[in-house]
Amino acid sequence: MIESLMKLFGKKERSGKIARDRLKMVLIHDHANISPELMINLKNDIIRVISTYMDIDQEDMDIALEQDADSVALVANIPVNRVKHHK
Amino acid sequence: MSEVIVITSGKGGVGKTTTTANLGVGLAMQGKNVVLVDTDTGLRNLDLLLGLENRIMYDLIDVTEGRVPYKKALVRHKKFETLYLLPTSQVKDKSAVNPEQLVKLCDDLRKEFDFILIDCPAGIEQGFKTAVAAADEAIVVTMPEISAVRDADKIIGELGRADKDNIKLIVNRIRPQMVESGDMLDMDDINDILSIDCIGQIPDDTMVVTSTNKGEPCITMEKSSAGQAYRNIVRRILGEDVPFMEFQTEGFFEKLRRRVFGK
Ligand SMILES: Nc1ncnc2c1ncn2[C@@H]1O[C@H](COP(=O)(O)OP(=O)(O)OP(=O)(O)O)[C@@H](O)[C@H]1O
Ligand SMILES: [Mg+2]
Numbered sequence: 001m002i003e004s005l006m007k008l009f010g011k012k013e014r015s016g017k018i019a020r021d022r023l024k025m026v027l028i029h030d031h032a033n034i035s036p037e038l039m040i041n042l043k044n045d046i047i048r049v050i051s052t053y054m055d056i057d058q059e060d061m062d063i064a065l066e067q068d069a070d071s072v073a074l075v076a077n078i079p080v081n082r083v084k085h086h087k
Numbered sequence: 088m089s090e091v092i093v094i095t096s097g098k099g100g101v102g103k104t105t106t107t108a109n110l111g112v113g114l115a116m117q118g119k120n121v122v123l124v125d126t127d128t129g130l131r132n133l134d135l136l137l138g139l140e141n142r143i144m145y146d147l148i149d150v151t152e153g154r155v156p157y158k159k160a161l162v163r164h165k166k167f168e169t170l171y172l173l174p175t176s177q178v179k180d181k182s183a184v185n186p187e188q189l190v191k192l193c194d195d196l197r198k199e200f201d202f203i204l205i206d207c208p209a210g211i212e213q214g215f216k217t218a219v220a221a222a223d224e225a226i227v228v229t230m231p232e233i234s235a236v237r238d239a240d241k242i243i244g245e246l247g248r249a250d251k252d253n254i255k256l257i258v259n260r261i262r263p264q265m266v267e268s269g270d271m272l273d274m275d276d277i278n279d280i281l282s283i284d285c286i287g288q289i290p291d292d293t294m295v296v297t298s299t300n301k302g303e304p305c306i307t308m309e310k311s312s313a314g315q316a317y318r319n320i321v322r323r324i325l326g327e328d329v330p331f332m333e334f335q336t337e338g339f340f341e342k343l344r345r346r347v348f349g350k
Contacts (some may be wrong), residue, residue, distance in 0.1 A: 014268070014269030014270055015269070015270045016265075016266070016269045016270050016271050016272055016273065016276070017269065019233045019271075019272050019276075019277040020272055020280070021231075022233060023236055023237060023272070023276075023280055024232050024280065026237060026282065027237065027240055029235070030240065030241065031244075
């Protein structure tokens, strides 16, 4: 009863909200389109920070932005050689 | 202190030229010395919106290429005597002016004018880069429409890369009825997404078209709702704190639905 009333009054998702949600997603993708230079700087900064705690294998490490339909993630695979002693 | 403001958008046809003409007239009505520089070379339009198309002798390219001093190319408005237009060429293309030339020209114009408004071509190519190079501030014009907002976001990014940090937003062609029914991006959505300072919300208004037909910007028309919005923007540019006008009209059924079912 309530549901049919809701339908009658147009409680379905309005196109303005659909536009907003699509826009938010597309902008995440637009912004994630970062330059190789920025990725290299990011990688070097990450190496520097992590290296104060552990020895990592810089050759085999891998950092990338992975995008799918509704999310963007920064994915890092960093092999650890040795964890440094706590001071 | 003069201000050089570029009116830009990314997407074409959202109202840059209309905005440039209206703000120019509005600032002149407030007694400011204003010059409007058309940089949409090859697609000259600003002259038509101001009703000055029959008075053009020289253009921007004649000035930047050193054939005439800028004073010779300026066209004075018939009615608002502190308003001038520097028209662009209808035959050359956007590569005819480079950023250094426009920067130099604007530095000369600063000596005489309070406001220098630059009407920018659509897109993010050379014409955009040239127009932006000379500006202290940017006004980004967009519409409550998904592709126009995306392009505005892109332009805001480009302005940031060009170290232009003083950026204001104008949202043009708002249709209150559609916002009301939830079928148009509303101001909260757009502010949330673009997160830059908004200085204008302009309704879609048929008087924009009729005033363009006559070559008299709608800001001079008492009854025009877009004209009222432009008058408010002028006051905000001059530092006044003006509340945004309400044009949401809530229908009876809308109200009823809200009463019964909550928001
Ligand atoms: N608020 C408004 N209500 C109704 N029509 C409008 C409004 N603003 C602009 N228009 C109309 O939209 C069209 C495009 O406007 P305008 O030429 O100012 O856009 P523009 O951004 O300068 O375009 P271009 O990218 O081609 O230079 C014109 O026909 C104009 O009359
Ligand atoms: Mg234009």
